[in-house]
Amino acid sequence: MTWQWKTIIEPFKIKSVEPLGFTVRDERLKVLEQASYNLFKIPASKVLIDLLTDSGTSAMSAEQWAGIMRGDESYAGARSFFVFEKAVQDVTGYKEVIPTHQGRAAERILFSIVGGKGKCIIANSHFDTTRANAEATGAQALDLPIKEALDFEKPGLFKGDMDVLALERNLKEKGQSVSMVIMTVTNNSLGGQPVSMKNMKEVSNICKKYKIPFFIDAARFAENAYFIKLYEKGFENKTPKEIAKEMFSHADGCLMSAKKDALVNIGGFLAMNNTEWAKRAREIEILGEGFPTYGGLAGRDLEAIAQGLKEVLDEEYLNYRLKSVAYLGEGLRKHGVPIVEPPGGHAVYVNAKKFLPSIPVEKLPAQALACALYLEGGIRASEIGSLMFGKHDEKGKFIPASMELVRLAIPRRVYTQSHIDFVIEVFGEVAKKKDLIQGLRILEAPEYLGHFTAKLAPVS
Ligand SMILES: *Cc1c(COP(=O)(O)O)cnc(C)c1O
Numbered sequence: 091m092t093w094q095w096k097t098i099i100e101p102f103k104i105k106s107v108e109p110l111g112f113t114v115r116d117e118r119l120k121v122l123e124q125a126s127y128n129l130f131k132i133p134a135s136k137v138l139i140d141l142l143t144d145s146g147t148s149a150m151s152a153e154q155w156a157g158i159m160r161g162d163e164s165y166a167g168a169r170s171f172f173v174f175e176k177a178v179q180d181v182t183g184y185k186e187v188i189p190t191h192q193g194r195a196a197e198r199i200l201f202s203i204v205g206g207k208g209k210c211i212i213a214n215s216h217f218d219t220t221r222a223n224a225e226a227t228g229a230q231a232l233d234l235p236i237k238e239a240l241d242f243e244k245p246g247l248f249k250g251d252m253d254v255l256a257l258e259r260n261l262k263e264k265g266q267s268v269s270m271v272i273m274t275v276t277n278n279s280l281g282g283q284p285v286s287m288k289n290m291k292e293v294s295n296i297c298k299k300y301k302i303p304f305f306i307d308a309a310r311f312a313e314n315a316y317f318i319k320l321y322e323k324g325f326e327n328k329t330p331k332e333i334a335k336e337m338f339s340h341a342d343g344c345l346m347s348a349k350k351d352a353l354v355n356i357g358g359f360l361a362m363n364n365t366e367w368a369k370r371a372r373e374i375e376i377l378g379e380g381f382p383t384y385g386g387l388a389g390r391d392l393e394a395i396a397q398g399l400k401e402v403l404d405e406e407y408l409n410y411r412l413k414s415v416a417y418l419g420e421g422l423r424k425h426g427v428p429i430v431e432p433p434g435g436h437a438v439y440v441n442a443k444k445f446l447p448s449i450p451v452e453k454l455p456a457q458a459l460a461c462a463l464y465l466e467g468g469i470r471a472s473e474i475g476s477l478m479f480g481k482h483d484e485k486g487k488f489i490p491a492s493m494e495l496v497r498l499a500i501p502r503r504v505y506t507q508s509h510i511d512f513v514i515e516v517f518g519e520v521a522k523k524k525d526l527i528q529g530l531r532i533l534e535a536p537e538y539l540g541h542f543t544a545k546l547a548p549v550s
Contacts, residue, residue: 282434
């Protein structure tokens with residue numbers, strides 16, 4: 091069915107509700123001060139609309155909750171494992187299915203097999219944990235996005251694509267030291283932009299030519315499949331499931347954080363056709379995650395993932411999902427808020443450097459905007475800028491990040507269109523008062539992943 095109406099309706103009704111965290115401005119100012127202007131330190135009960143992440147924040151369906159009750163908690167060979175295994179095989183087409191407690195555990199296991207000193211792993215863009223796990227083995231993690239991906243203002247359809255010329259050049263130069271090529275769908279690190287089937291096929295062919303294994307980081311595979319249906323020629327009449335299957339058919343395996351497109355709050359997996367690798371993966375799995383038929387999860391979690399993988403490919407759901415994110419982007423544009431174009435599948439990214447030109451990057455404009463959003467309307471977003479990626483050189487001088495973005499990630503099936511309208515309205519207010527927004531300075535921050543725990547204060 092194609093939805094011809096302007097109003098985006100949620101393709102579900104609500105059976106269970108939880109209250110939002112209403113606060114008043116004075117209270118929010120105190121909360122911000124107590125949290126040292128770090129939004130990770132704010133109790134969720136003091137947040138009205140939480141757009142910090144789309145990871146593990148999905149609302150589960152009645153069928154998923156029914157699966158929770160059906161979960162078989164046998165230590166080995168639980169019935170729920172076979173339900174899960176079949177669901178993953180059904181979507182991906184891969185034979186070997188290995189559950190993990192979340193995506194990064196799948197990364198750690200995979201890179202224990204293909205990583206190591208002297209190896210190189212190439213991706214359209216590695217997600218932070220993917221990069222960290224690859225580098226932790228001593229391997230190099232190389233990003234080869236297309237150049238358009240880095241031009242935030244330029245619209246484009248498949249800005250998640252990999253630069254195939256650069257890929258081939260690197261494979262020629264580096265030869266067999268490249269141990270794996272990974273395609274992240276959608277490309278989370280660069281705006282949640284989709285990858286085209288054409289690009290997937292080209293990358294697959296190049297990998298075959300050079301005999302390099304090709305994997306998919308499938309966290310948002312369903313959103314990617316629906317972008318292909320909407321915008322790539324020849325896919326209009328295919329179902330998202332057929333498109334997803336075709337995507338997976340071009341690769342040798344995948345890793346997935348089920349906390350995204352499997353519509354659950356915890357879980358992940360590794361899937362592949364290589365039985366030799368799967369055997370080694372299961373040996374590593376037992377050391378850190380648990381027996382291979384549960385992999386750090388409860389039987390009930392496996393049931394919820396199996397059901398989520400089916401529901402996420404529903405066309406009404408995907409249409410609503412992409413439309414509601416695009417709707418937020420449209421609303422922000424109307425208030426003159428510069429966003430990364432086009433809106434991604436799971437989030438809208440605001441270009442804070444452009445929105446707050448009077449705050450220099452040393453004074454963290456993206457974090458300042460994120461704090462202003464909380465103060466104005468109790469909205470929590472995440473900074474992707476110099477607080478997250480800024481570094482210090484040997485002399486201790488601060489080197490800011492190349493981008494100052496505020497990511498508004500939309501949890502799946504959690505907020506309604508009126509919540510999104512509210513977010514747009516708050517942005518309108520923030521835009522009016524933007525000259526009053528103060529920059530921030532870092533009081534203290536640990537060396538690694540400092541954005542989670544840093545303490546900050548306003549500067550005038
Ligand atoms: C979230 C994510 C991961 C890591 O998964 P976790 O479940 O958070 O451990 C890996 N890759 C991508 C693209 C992700 O979005």
